[in-house]
Amino acid sequence: MTDSKKEKAIIMLDNGNYYEGLYEGRVIESGGEAVFNTAMNGYQELITDPSYSGQIVVMTYPMIGNYGINDIDFESDRVWVSGLVTKNYTRDFSHHSASKSLSEFVNSFGYPVISGIDTRYMTILLRDEGQLNVYIAPKEAGITYMRGRLNSLPKMEGLNLVSGVSTENAYERRVNSPEFKVTIIDYGVKYNTIRCLNELNADVTVVPHNFSKIDILSTEPDGILLSNGPGDPETMQEEIETLKSMLGEKPILGICLGHQILARSLGFDTYKLKFGHHGINHPVKNLKTEKVEITSQNHGFCVDLLKTGGNSINVENTKLTHISLNDNTVEGIKNENLSVFSVQYHPESSPGTRDSRYLFAEFKDLCLRK
Numbered sequence: 001m002t003d004s005k006k007e008k009a010i011i012m013l014d015n016g017n018y019y020e021g022l023y024e025g026r027v028i029e030s031g032g033e034a035v036f037n038t039a040m041n042g043y044q045e046l047i048t049d050p051s052y053s054g055q056i057v058v059m060t061y062p063m064i065g066n067y068g069i070n071d072i073d074f075e076s077d078r079v080w081v082s083g084l085v086t087k088n089y090t091r092d093f094s095h096h097s098a099s100k101s102l103s104e105f106v107n108s109f110g111y112p113v114i115s116g117i118d119t120r121y122m123t124i125l126l127r128d129e130g131q132l133n134v135y136i137a138p139k140e141a142g143i144t145y146m147r148g149r150l151n152s153l154p155k156m157e158g159l160n161l162v163s164g165v166s167t168e169n170a171y172e173r174r175v176n177s178p179e180f181k182v183t184i185i186d187y188g189v190k191y192n193t194i195r196c197l198n199e200l201n202a203d204v205t206v207v208p209h210n211f212s213k214i215d216i217l218s219t220e221p222d223g224i225l226l227s228n229g230p231g232d233p234e235t236m237q238e239e240i241e242t243l244k245s246m247l248g249e250k251p252i253l254g255i256c257l258g259h260q261i262l263a264r265s266l267g268f269d270t271y272k273l274k275f276g277h278h279g280i281n282h283p284v285k286n287l288k289t290e291k292v293e294i295t296s297q298n299h300g301f302c303v304d305l306l307k308t309g310g311n312s313i314n315v316e317n318t319k320l321t322h323i324s325l326n327d328n329t330v331e332g333i334k335n336e337n338l339s340v341f342s343v344q345y346h347p348e349s350s351p352g353t354r355d356s357r358y359l360f361a362e363f364k365d366l367c368l369r370k
Helices: 043-047 102-107 118-130 141-150 191-199 214-217 237-246 257-266 312-317 360-368
Strands: 008-013 016-025 030-037 055-059 082-087 099-101 113-115 134-139 171-173 180-186 203-208 224-225 250-255 268-286 293-308 318-325 332-335 340-343
Touching: 008 141, 030 082, 030 118, 030 268, 030 293, 055 118, 082 268, 102 113, 113 214, 118 268, 134 141, 180 191, 180 268, 180 293, 180 360, 191 203, 214 237, 224 360, 237 257, 237 360, 250 257, 250 360, 257 268, 257 293, 257 332, 257 340, 268 332, 293 332, 340 360
Parallel strands: 030 055, 055 082, 082 113, 180 203, 180 224, 224 250, 250 340
Antiparallel strands: 008 016, 008 134, 016 113, 030 134, 171 203, 268 293, 268 318, 318 332, 332 340
């Protein structure tokens, strides 16, 4: 199929800017918050990450789709991005493990793939103006129609999306010779988080986001992991209150949204970043070791250690452990008195480097000591 036969698409931002591109595959309308991702590879893991629920991802790397989709590199059982925007899309994929094209896979879940967009220019715009809502529709739909659809989209700030991505029922992932047991509270957990724990000989139980304290502790964990996920942590008051009631009872590790929920349960605030951190090459400094870790990140909110309104003892005993070397934002915290710690980035690294996998080993040690 030549480009002349592809349907033309319009991508409109809520600042009034709009761009013309081409549909790859099916013609599908979609809207959400526009975020840019700087990863050069790993798009299969990215589009199946529940943390991207409600977002349209703009890929800065100019060629996307060349290795297709395989049956291995999933981080959940479906596509979560509301759309994918590329410069050069390659529909003729080539890889020994590939089973289908990227656009075929994304389209099968009702979301569009768009090509022909100057994605690096869009990225500069998002960096300058902040994250904006975006709507994608066929060119023939017209600008007036698209403005109306765009105006009806909710802002990410104040949006609770966890109930749409969390499991409805608890499930287990066991190993042959378990050394400890971990219960994951599922705010949008990725498969590789479970794999990393299983590789350390942990039996894993995954429970819904709204499980009560009694239900969580009835799984008899040696430690609790708070997973990644989408949306604004400030909206998750029920989950925060549940976590508050469990502080000090079990070791806790928080990842991404789990980190933000843990911080709020300790008494800290969170806020919306201007354009977020989305990529697999973000430098983070470990303040204990003085080493720099290259990390995988995907978040639009951040912990504020200066603004508090909770338990003064917990706030006082919670220490900063990691900072971003890009913008000096909070990347990790720890409260030794309560045996809890968390990081804003993704130590399960799918996609990304393995610089931070040691955090799972530290969590295991904490679980075994308790």
